[in-house]
Amino acid sequence: MKQRVAVLGLGIVGSRVRENLLEAGYEVTCWSRTFRDLDGEKSSAGEALADADLVSIYLKDVPMVREVFAQAKNSLKPGTLVINHSTIDLPTTLWLAEQCAAKACDFLDAPFTGSKEAAAAGQLLYYTGGDEELIGKVSDFLSVTSKGRVHCGEIGAATVTKLATNLISACTVQAMSEALVIAKKHGVDPEVFTKAAIQNGSGSPLMAMKYPTMLNGDFDPHFTMANMWKDSCYALALGESAGVKLPAISAVSTRMEQMCGNGAADLDFSALVKAYED
Template sequence: MLNLTVLSLEYFTFQRKSKCVIHSHLAKCYNKGRGDSMKRIAVIGLGTMGKPMAANLLKSGFEVVVYNRSAEKSAELVSMGARAASTPAEAAQDVDVIITMLSNDAVVLEAVLGDNGVVHGVRAGQTVIDCSTVSPDTSKRIGSELLGRAVDFLDAPVTGSKPAADAGTLVFMIGGEEAVLDRNRPVFEAMGSKILYMGPTGSGSYAKLAHNTMVGINALGLVEGLSIVTKAGLDAEQFLQIVLAGSANSKQAELKGGKIVGRDFSNQFSLQLMLKDLLLASDVTNRFQMPSPMLKAASGVFQMGLSKGLGELDLCAVAQCYEDWMNLQIGKSAVSEERRRASRIQLNIPLHLSVHQWEQEGAFMGQTIQGTLYDLSENGLQIISEFPLAQDMFVVIHFPQEASLPPVTGRVIRVESDNNGTFRYGCLLSGLAPFDRLQLEAYISNHQ
């Protein structure tokens, strides 16, 4: 008697094997038809990374078709010999390999599977290589869709950021079929110096998110160390030499240390993309039900950086968050900063001070007096007034309306008098938000 379950299983296995055999045969026939000539390649996405990658392919002798949503980014590559396409679907026609290097999952899915996406231009035997940093689920979805069209797929995110993209020394971490990687190895070698096969589809994306988790954490470790020595009044550049020569050294220290100390926040890999990758990694660890406290902390700090408007700057611009918290620029000695402040001339910015004094238990009296802002110290203000105040008295300081600053509370911690009947008060500020302090510093700087 026939076992129908066994027969069904054998039939399913036969179908699956037949599909793979047909797929492989189509790929071989397509490649044979192309002969030994060099592959033609489409590059979709010409941003910080995609543009130099396409340039290196051109320099290596490949025929290159390019597409970017902002068409003007294609001009330089066209002048180098590339051909520009008007849609991803058009770019995918009559090429052997399609490379995508885009900013996030939604953009990648639209470029590959959207109405004008790559799927509408591909044919059996081609290979799609996604070098974007996306969710492993996105990589698996794209791989599955392309498999149904007998098109190979590799998820191949990179590390090295813009300098490595320019130099052609990127590191590729690749998921998919290893045989597909081997057939396209010359393409990767034109753009990178190391090509690592990680496993089936999605493996490259998992590896990249784990890698960028470490990048974000290492970047914050570097910034925190530089912040500590800056606040202590030490030379940040000398400290950086210690880091580079010691156990604290990292690629982040080598790439970003000098940029932070020199306040060069020009974009090599943006803060907003760093945050995007950390949030994708958080999704993965949540799905794994795996605690990741350092990842969560790093995500929070980069979110603060994004809220400060630093998203389009380099990821090392997150240092500006620490500068707000310690009221000092990294690389500037706290001692030299205090000396610089001490040398300022009198500002003569008029202020109103609300003074409150207790009369008896449960009641107080208040009055408004005139004062003049003399200087901004590290922790407070220096104010001149003819009205006598006592040490430890609290005052509410009202700035000129043009300053657009809220009233702030100050405690008198120092009183100095002169022979002209005026007093100079050192007032320690309380409850002043970092943003308000920066706005106050800018206002004072404009009145020097």
């Protein structure tokens, strides 16, 4: 018998995860702050997870995760496994683990990399933190929505890993934007430049994915500016708690904050290049 699953959060990724779980034969209840009139959708998060064996969280940020879980946790039955896939800060990950332990529930830290297309195709990559034996027990469940996982260590390690990798992505797209505008201002064909850059030693899958859409002015969100700015703030908090200065992500975070304030919050974070529009 398939486990009963509750999905909290039906945004770009959570909604597609739900569809894949249903197709795989899981009994799925769900909840989102915006009501979508879906099969199995409940009016509250507590109602959604009341009978669940497994809870998957895909909520937006720290305030939402804390608010929703604080309101819903009393509906958890002992023995339920709660898996957080939201990108949040380290203190909130540790708080979730404590809250679950107090309810005699298990907890795994499992943020992901991948966005709209990867979620739809069941090709996310999960970073996992927590008990490896427990992770092994839900490997089939995680495989429905992912192409694999990287175990990072104890609870919290996956959160740190996700924030650190997002730091790289944000700084890379800012560098891509600066390099592109320099090339254009000095008369280099943007198409030629991006072809050269992608094949350069500095080239990456991120560059190959983002440069074509940046050239076309296509900023349909795969990962929004607001979310990347949020994650940059969490990364800066990690640096502060470790006594480490992070000048690159600090500068990019400031730029993303400005662009969010100027109407780019819901665009893909590759809209960083729009700062250089004439």
